[in-house]
Amino acid sequence: MRPRSTLLTGCTVLLTLGATACGGGEPVSAGGGDQSLSGQTVTVAGVWSGSEQENFQKVLDAFTEKTGAKTQFVSTGDNVSTVIGSKIEGGDAPDVVMVPQVGVLQQFARKGWLQPLSKEVESEVDAGYAGVWKKYGSVDDTLYGLYFKAAHKSTVWYSPQALDQAGVEPPKTYDEMLEAGRAVSDSGLAAFAVAGQDGWTLTDWFENIYLSQAGPEKYDALATHKLKWTDAGVVKALTTLGELFKDRQLIAGGSKGALNTDFPGSVEKVFGPEPQAGMVYEGDFVAGVAKDQFGRNIGEDADFFPFPGVDGNKAPVVSGGDAAVVLKDGEHRDAGMELVRYLASPEAAAVWAGEGGFLSPNRNLKPSAYGDEVTRATAVSLIEAGEAVRFDMSDQAPAAFGGTKGVGEWKLLQDFLRDPSDPRATADALESAAAKAYQD
Template identity: 30%
Template sequence: MFGQPKSPRFRAALAGTMSAGLVLGLAACGDSDSDSGTSGSNASAAAIDCAPYTKFGDIKGKTVSIYTSIVTPEDTPHIDSYKPFEQCTGATIKYEGDKAFETQVLVRAKAGNPPDIAYVPQPGLVKQLVATGKAVPAPEEVSANTDKFFGADWKAYATVDGKFYGAPLGANVKSLVWYSPKSFKDAGYAVPTTLDELKALSDKMVADKKKPWCAGISSGDATGWPLTDWMEDFMLRLSGPETYDKWVSHEIPFNGPESTAALDAVGAYLKNDQYVNGGLGDVKSIASTTFQDGGLPILEGTCEMHRQASFYAANFPKETNIAEDGDIFAFYLPGKDAASKPVLGAGEFVIAFADRPEVKAFQTYLSSDTWANEKAKISSGWVSANKGLNQANLKNPIDALAGKILLDPNATFRFDGSDQMPAAVGANAFWKQATSWITGQDTKTTVDNIEKAWPK
């Protein structure tokens, strides 16, 4: 009934983003400030406040099982980030990463053999798991942490029929444009702060005999998904968050004027022969270019910009200097004006299938600012929307940029739309029709066909 998560198609992009060799050595737990981000970036000297977990009683020797799609090497920082909790409580966290997580977690839940906790990468799958009757509502401590550190928008994504099931874990930012700082500096280009400025910059690049944009949407069975992100970004910018929410939940039709305008706005960039596909071919080459390769022409100087999420950093060669003054960096995809800060993104949610004290205690830890800061200190390619995250702990420049965007008090965050739509739409018709659109199908036929796919 709900869309399948996009995480399988992201896995290749994520490979290599985490520093698998980083290990957290923790001093004995003490009575220090629970916001471990205030103690500096030296994780080996960190100590956390164990008091929040004493209320769950003596859980020494107990085990909590985790099931997730996060596999080697990204699993290492996760596992290491649990050590403070394990040392505080004496409990053991048993971690299991599985590339087949999205299908197997449902199979296990329906069979009555779920893990204690699953990291669920999209709201649609949260709803499916709740529908099995095996997921349990989050404890009061987790609800309070979510209110304090994330807010109502994030909390709503894991709330089903008025019951709250899980706090957010990690997050990514999709509203980014990758570019070459050196190329911009040499050409005298300024990073745009409005959509009008972005369009004017693209036109200036064309006048300078350059191709402004490059893109790739090929991704096996999931071919087309990058176009859904483009459309969602423009839907959010042109029509606002309230209309975006109605569109996602089908309170307004997919072939309505708002949706049509958003896709046409994408077409002004990606179906413009003067704008694309720098270093790769014509407009139709977007469909045959893999999403992993879509932004690489920036390094060759044959393309100036590539709209893709924060996790795209993993696709550049290892020797690439990704920094504000490096070979590659990214800027925020602007809104209609400089004051508005719409942000499209995604993330995971911590969903439990058991309410034993040790499970509740670990859920509480994962929803805290304490864990967010411990995780940030030992990770690269990871960020959280947790408001208690000390941004100084984000050492990777792209992580720092994503964190700044997510934690901007003026930001209006919305979760990936197709990840919330029914599977027949978000993980099928939307992808396929968007691919047909980029290879020549007109906008009206595209949105009409997607509308027809919506379950009655």
């Protein structure tokens, strides 16, 4: 039995009854409709490339049609903090940045780079978003970031054909997931494709295990470094993760193969023309890659189950997201603020929602805006989680620890994937890196 049917609750029922809390009202328009920004060009920087950039461009094009403002998107790659800092120093600051980490947003705000969002934007946020999203977009009670694109990072994607061939159902517990993986391996495919070349995917593995094992209070404490990484709960989560990493039956290509696989490559190993694995753990955005790059029909030959609870504990709900911020040094920051106001509307979210590979934290976006049942289910699940959602831990950390290639948590978990034999030593190294980053 596939889990998506159990997720289509609450909002879909309320919509039938005509309620508006989950998106049943008329979309709230943002910005003007009178081409009032004609002649201006809003520069927007963000990490997106490929299909994500193409789909976001459709949102920007809709903004242009509405306001007359042209847009120019610049892809920063993963090192957003370094790239934007260089642009500001060089007098070439973009107007709007789509920031993928809470820690980077906080860093930008404390450096004095950001313009507080307008009262109009804040009103849209209050009307359409759970309080947790405003919290993560604020620094010292001032709203700087509008979360336009969210991620549901507690989803495990699988090939129904691979599980059927192995004679297993989508698992309900972490141990059952490993057992299912071994059955998939016995049937001729590896269990999991792991994108170890991208360190951020490894942090997501850790966070789901840790949140389930340790609980939300310790998760929050570790995320803010009020709890040290040498804590026994961290060592326990690393030990659990290490059991997966060292099992060659479970990882496509073993640790060496995983370390040479980036995120798109991990999706290709499950949903590409020559499958090598039956499952890939990552967020809902897996669906966009599977659909756009490999032509998979979401819900038919690509599906998901919730990341299962570990050791009999509750299943985790980890999220992430990209927040739109306005830079003070941007040449057209007022037009940039109007873009952010537009992004706060369900009208803007609906443009990308219909393309796939996207979730909105805006509860005023109707679930029917999503193009397939599976994406609709993940979106409703995220909205219903409300204040229980826990934001991606590495995205809350300073970028030097949780968001930069080759250093900090990304590198140390890659090292752990390469050799998972000493979880305690890895915890010690993580604490040393975290202590330095938080002090800086």
